[in-house]
Amino acid sequence: MVLSRKPLKGMRELTPGEKRIEDYIIKRLREAGVVYGFEEYETPVLEPLELFLAKSGSELAVEQSYNFTDKGGRKLIMRPELTPSLARMVAASGELIYPVKWMSFPVCYRYERPQRGRAREFMQFNLDILGVSGLEAELEVFLVLRRIMNSLNASPGRYVIRYSSRRLASEILESCGMTEEEMAQAFAVIDKKDKLEPDEWEELVRNRIKIERSADTVINFASCSDPNAPWLVEAAGGSEACDEIVRFSGMLRDAGISEAQFEASVVRGLDYYTGIVFEVMDTGGKNRRAICGGGRYDNLVGMFGGQKVTGVGFGLGLLTLELFLETYGLIPDSISGKHPADIFLAIYSDEERTFAVNLAENLRNVGVSVEIDITGKNLSKQFRVADRKSIGYIAIIGPEEVASGKITLKNMLSGTETECEVSEVLRMLRDRSLSGEAN
């Protein structure tokens, strides 16, 4: 039998070059979290199905997920998102110090048709602040998002942090007499606004929401992109939710987060949001899927019993972020092609192997990455390997080098050769390598 050479559709398989790009992004995300004092945690991929049924709703937990019964008869799910597991972990931890500021890089799974920016197996970056009821938490999360985009060289005009308020939306929809169920449907329709042409979307609203006044309200509300828009002030002015969004927009202005913009139509898909919701979008229209989505949730741990915990958090898809960066040429070319080795030691004959291995070990002891020949092939073939792997320096270890203790370093790019003592190689490469690490 000849097996397939391809992974399953939508799965995450990364060659070293692709992994270097992901690592570059992960490093920036992690650094952004760390400078705000976020700590990393981890939860299982395999979870009880009931946890996600309770928290994510059955569409996500059943239809869009990988779920199955294990050999012990347990109904399991491969997590489609992280938040329910976070909730469980927080509920179980007795002595957390609030505010809890946690981040994680979960690999998640969804049984959906793979398409641009959407895979069946994907890595997210999740970041949450728990135990803070004030808007200062939202502000900090927006600061983190701005820092992430900045550190990846995305200029402020390239992306927007769009935000709205689930609470405000609920208030307004309630005011025209909608039931919970009708509101859920209205949210689903509002969520489609950016995926359709304006005419199509309006038609969809009027099709789905039969009461004309309600449909008008949905259309008017979803079209607001200013928290002080006359229609909005008229409809909700003075309400707590409206005051909150006006206050938040002022806080963003004070903190100079000009990338943030109110868009009433932002509702986000997940059921558990209760306050401000937000998403990061490409402004160029090239990537229609949100790079990141998040919001405030009122009671993270309710279903586990115990005290209420409020939170603000987001999930950011590494794939959508990478596509965004790729679209605008923001991934430095040097990253995917960079081989880790600083120097290649070519070996003249087996006689010099022990000397060469010792030299290599000494260099590695000071942090230099050394690739040494282990094939026993002739020198020209060894050179070819070093060249194809784009290793910056090469040195031949032959009888002369062993006898003299002197090495000739060849810069593979410039072709220049420098003869130096073995002790000097160490220093020369160490200096070079340490300065290189700053990248």
Next chain:
Amino acid sequence: MVLSRKPLKGMRELTPGEKRIEDYIIKRLREAGVVYGFEEYETPVLEPLELFLAKSGSELAVEQSYNFTDKGGRKLIMRPELTPSLARMVAASGELIYPVKWMSFPVCYRYERPQRGRAREFMQFNLDILGVSGLEAELEVFLVLRRIMNSLNASPGRYVIRYSSRRLASEILESCGMTEEEMAQAFAVIDKKDKLEPDEWEELVRNRIKIERSADTVINFASCSDPNAPWLVEAAGGSEACDEIVRFSGMLRDAGISEAQFEASVVRGLDYYTGIVFEVMDTGGKNRRAICGGGRYDNLVGMFGGQKVTGVGFGLGLLTLELFLETYGLIPDSISGKHPADIFLAIYSDEERTFAVNLAENLRNVGVSVEIDITGKNLSKQFRVADRKSIGYIAIIGPEEVASGKITLKNMLSGTETECEVSEVLRMLRDRSLSGEAN
């Protein structure tokens, strides 16, 4: 309904303190790979069941695994190990530059009873050299293992790299007329040697291997711990496999790898090994499970068609390694308790918030990790948070600080206070933070 607060048994859930320990270990493993020029790659968790049936055998792929049929009718497995996926990836890559030196940190899944050192969801470190037929590849892998243990402060006497040869074992078992099937059973029995008392084990051998001469051979062979042992020389002296193991033991001596020791009884569980096999063990007897297991495989990609690829590699369980380090007090206490923030900015009142946020952002711009109050609580409560999170420095931002541009830094450990210009805080903390990063 009240949901369970516990993850499923045997799953991997890490609090920030536990994650910091894992990260410490991951960092050392990665660094060890990088200085030898290894590159990181990644493969999916979800794979076609047939890939593992073909490569890992049905015990691992069916009985000991999580496998299920997805909504599209595909038979899937959550990978119990990495090698079959590596094989697939190598077979699919047209233009690899040999020797390929790759590493990965897969999370793997096995449906087994969880016990000390064995979880159902676990992270491994995999490292492989492909395309090298000579023992130089094995030597390099042993060098990497020694470097890993060294970098984690495990002194040479604490662990041993035990090695043997599948080829030698096969040769000897064949010589007493065993069939393939009988040999597989003999391997399984040899594999149990260290898990039983010598008497018990001998009884097991004689129970399972009915022909007396064969049983004697198994017992004699498995008791050799010197490649030049008289029995072994008598039985296999001069054979290719015997020469190889003698040569390899000389190479290890030349390279000064005194941690390596020949133990004929090492066979390792996986089917696909064909040459030298090895494992890293605690010498203190406190941890009976191998920290790492590996070996040479002849033909990684055979079942995909195309050219043969030989390789040497290992899988190292992070959990067993961590237990080993824990047993001997080798995990620095400071790691799990270390909060990422360098400084906590307490805010006197909302008036100073914008000033404080700006200061915090400037500090973060130069890599300082700053936690700032976002609760709006009174100063003594803010201090309590900083104290409980063990953040090293604290500074209050009040009206005086805003007016003067001067900040008082309090060292939370010593209690000493230093007044300085805002511009100086930046420098002071940056110096401190950069020097701290060297750890």
